[in-house]
Amino acid sequence: MSGAEDRRAPPPGRAAARRPVAPRLGRGLLLAAFSLLFVLYVAGPVAWLVSSSLQTEAQATAVPPNWLPPEPTLANFEAIFRAGERVVTYETRRQGDPATGGFLPTGAQNLLPSLRNSLVVGLWVAALNLLLSLTAAYAIAVIDFRGRRATLYTVLATRVIPDIALVVPLFLVIRALGLINSLAALVVTYLAVTVPFTIFILISYFEGIPRDLYRAARVDGCGHWGALRQVYLPLSLPALVAALTFAFLTSWNEFVFALVLTQNVEAQTLPIVISGFVMDFTTSFSFVNAAGVIAIVPPVLLAVLFQRYIVSGLTAGAVKG
Amino acid sequence: MLRLGYDERAAALLVFPVVAVLLVVAAFPILYSFWISLHDVVLTRPLRRPFVGLDNYLRVFADERFWIAVARTTVYTVVTVAATTVLAVLVALLLNEAFPGQRLLNALLLLPWATPSVVNGLMWKWIYDPSYGLLNGLLVQLGVLERYRAWLGDPDLTLLLIANAAVWKQMPLAALLLIVTMKAIPEDLYRAAKVDGAGTFRRFLHVTLPALRPGLMLVLVYETMISIRHFDLFLIMTQGGPGDASFTLSWFIYVETFRSLRFGTGAALSYILAMATFLLSYLFIRFLGRRL
Numbered sequence: 097m098s099g100a101e102d103r104r105a106p107p108p109g110r111a112a113a114r115r116p117v118a119p120r121l122g123r124g125l126l127l128a129a130f131s132l133l134f135v136l137y138v139a140g141p142v143a144w145l146v147s148s149s150l151q152t153e154a155q156a157t158a159v160p161p162n163w164l165p166p167e168p169t170l171a172n173f174e175a176i177f178r179a180g181e182r183v184v185t186y187e188t189r190r191q192g193d194p195a196t197g198g199f200l201p202t203g204a205q206n207l208l209p210s211l212r213n214s215l216v217v218g219l220w221v222a223a224l225n226l227l228l229s230l231t232a233a234y235a236i237a238v239i240d241f242r243g244r245r246a247t248l249y250t251v252l253a254t255r256v257i258p259d260i261a262l263v264v265p266l267f268l269v270i271r272a273l274g275l276i277n278s279l280a281a282l283v284v285t286y287l288a289v290t291v292p293f294t295i296f297i298l299i300s301y302f303e304g305i306p307r308d309l310y311r312a313a314r315v316d317g318c319g320h321w322g323a324l325r326q327v328y329l330p331l332s333l334p335a336l337v338a339a340l341t342f343a344f345l346t347s348w349n350e351f352v353f354a355l356v357l358t359q360n361v362e363a364q365t366l367p368i369v370i371s372g373f374v375m376d377f378t379t380s381f382s383f384v385n386a387a388g389v390i391a392i393v394p395p396v397l398l399a400v401l402f403q404r405y406i407v408s409g410l411t412a413g414a415v416k417g
Numbered sequence: 418m419l420r421l422g423y424d425e426r427a428a429a430l431l432v433f434p435v436v437a438v439l440l441v442v443a444a445f446p447i448l449y450s451f452w453i454s455l456h457d458v459v460l461t462r463p464l465r466r467p468f469v470g471l472d473n474y475l476r477v478f479a480d481e482r483f484w485i486a487v488a489r490t491t492v493y494t495v496v497t498v499a500a501t502t503v504l505a506v507l508v509a510l511l512l513n514e515a516f517p518g519q520r521l522l523n524a525l526l527l528l529p530w531a532t533p534s535v536v537n538g539l540m541w542k543w544i545y546d547p548s549y550g551l552l553n554g555l556l557v558q559l560g561v562l563e564r565y566r567a568w569l570g571d572p573d574l575t576l577l578l579i580a581n582a583a584v585w586k587q588m589p590l591a592a593l594l595l596i597v598t599m600k601a602i603p604e605d606l607y608r609a610a611k612v613d614g615a616g617t618f619r620r621f622l623h624v625t626l627p628a629l630r631p632g633l634m635l636v637l638v639y640e641t642m643i644s645i646r647h648f649d650l651f652l653i654m655t656q657g658g659p660g661d662a663s664f665t666l667s668w669f670i671y672v673e674t675f676r677s678l679r680f681g682t683g684a685a686l687s688y689i690l691a692m693a694t695f696l697l698s699y700l701f702i703r704f705l706g707r708r709l
Contacts, residue, residue, distance in 0.1 A: 127516050134511060138525050141585065142532070144551050145540045159565070161554035228438065231431040241428035251435065254443035258646035258694060260667045261687030264674050265446035265453060288442035291435055320427040349533035351649045356675065367535035374539045374653050381543060388536040395531040403524055410590060411597040 149386040172386035179204035210369040225343040233298035286347040301335035338409025454684035473685035494644040505591035530589040538653030541582035572662035598632030
């Protein structure tokens with residue numbers, strides 16, 4: 097845990113050999129203890145969410161709680177994927193699936209369509225975000241044109257305004273365009289949210305690419321479009337992966353704009369439908385937890401898969417700053 | 418006379434799509450919002466929206482709910498930022514060490530970061546649940562608590578419990594930024610300190626902490642901006658309650674705009690919050706930047 101020890105840490109073999117046994121043991125115990133605390137804190141809540149999603153309603157609401165599912169069941173997930181087949185009304189909701197305690201939220205059948213909406217919006221945002229940012233970042237990082245700095249600052253400044261402050265006018269603009277409750281409205285909004293950050297990442301990456309490669313390409317007769325496609329695009333794959341992941345995650349997780357800009361199952365995304373469950377009193381806990389698990393899986397998978405790119409993307413510019 | 422060379426024509430063409438999108442969905446709404454804040458816009462009365470100058474702002478300042486919201490937002494922000502920063506420093510110190518399993522912990526760090534805020538709210542609300550929650554279960558099983566209690570229903574605890582959920586999600590990014598800064602500290606500084614006889618704690622105090630300044634700066638500004646405007650958890654966990662215990666500025670904006678449909682005062686509130694955010698980050702950078 098000490099700053100001093102981590103400096104010596106990188107060549108573990110040599111450092112360890114030079115040090116007496118007692119402090120090494122102490123250090124090991126300390127690290128183990130803190131690692132355990134860290135794992136409990138970071139993974140504990142999610143583990144509990146997963147655990148209670150694998151229990152029946154009766155087990156999940158037991159006192160004292162069942163820390164692990166006594167008999168793991170996928171009934172809640174089955175209920176989610178079957179929800180579309182049944183009509184839930186005030187009369188029928190009580191007699192529903194016994195596994196969920198019979199309390200299926202009224203919006204249960206909206207869950208799968210909202211999952212689809214979230215995926216569609218996320219993929220569109222990721223793709224368009226990359227296309228738009230790529231050209232702009234190239235121009236700002238590589239071409240020396242009048243208004244270059246002004247363009248950069250304007251782009252970044254749009255992100256300083258709190259989302260909640262943008263919600264009101266954006267709602268009116270989107271309504272005037274007749275796009276309320278459409279996936280297109282969400283895609284355009286999320287582009288505005290994600291593009292500035294992507295441009296920022298790509299610029300700091302592009303600036304690290306040797307200028308000579310650019311000159312060579314231009315000498316060989318490439319225009320800017322050619323230089324972008326043949327030099328910058330292939331060399332910045334890590335940054336592109338990070339940018340795609342961020343855009344998808346931001347759009348997948350976003351809540352406020354989706355809450356205000358969508359009204360029903362046509363355009364509602366997963367967070368909106370789930371938040372509806374949470375605020376419904378009669379909701380089955382195990383069912384909602386299962387819905388939460390479904391919402392958590394894609395972002396966590398992406399995070400694990402692209403961990404290295406995400407970390408370098410997130411911290412881009414931090415060192416310079 | 419404006420002459421555009423090949424470079425400039427290409428740049429204009431390449432930058433145009435982004436600028437167009439940002440103009441429509443960011444720049445225009447920001448200006449439009451200011452216009453709305455100067456008019457009495459009520460959605461239930463769409464045709465008449467008279468110009469009222471700064472009346473909306475004055476009305477907000479005269480509203481006692483505004484000052485309650487300022488107090489709640491301040492408490493929430495201070496608690497969240499402080500806890501996030503302290504925890505992030507500890508986590509960064511741990512993950513900056515080399516030990517078996519360290520890579521696994523690094524991967525785990527991204528778990529809260531990737532969790533959607535709605536799921537974060539749902540998860541903690543479930544943990545805090547008055548009848549079946551894990552927090553009650555744990556404390557009763559450990560003998561700390563005699564019987565289950567309604568955690569979020571306690572006005573003294575609500576803000577702190579929401580802050581805890583926020584810290585859980587925000588800590589990883591802060592820790593990552595600090596780890597990057599730590600990796601850049603030259604090893605010689607530690608050797609020199611050791612030669613001078615500085616112990617582990619003093620080396621942290623006199624070498625690590627000062628070198629961490631830019632990272633801490635970034636974390637403080639970023640976390641403050643995130644916390645002061647935070648909304649999602651308040652809607653999902655408490656809806657401003659119990660009473661007005663978690664009635665923050667962002668929640669006030671939402672209620673004023675989308676429940677009372679008073680867009681004029683809603684926009685004025687939004688502008689006040691945006692200005693406060695600006696001012697705070699400026700002050701942070703101006704004063705703390707030098708001393709920290």
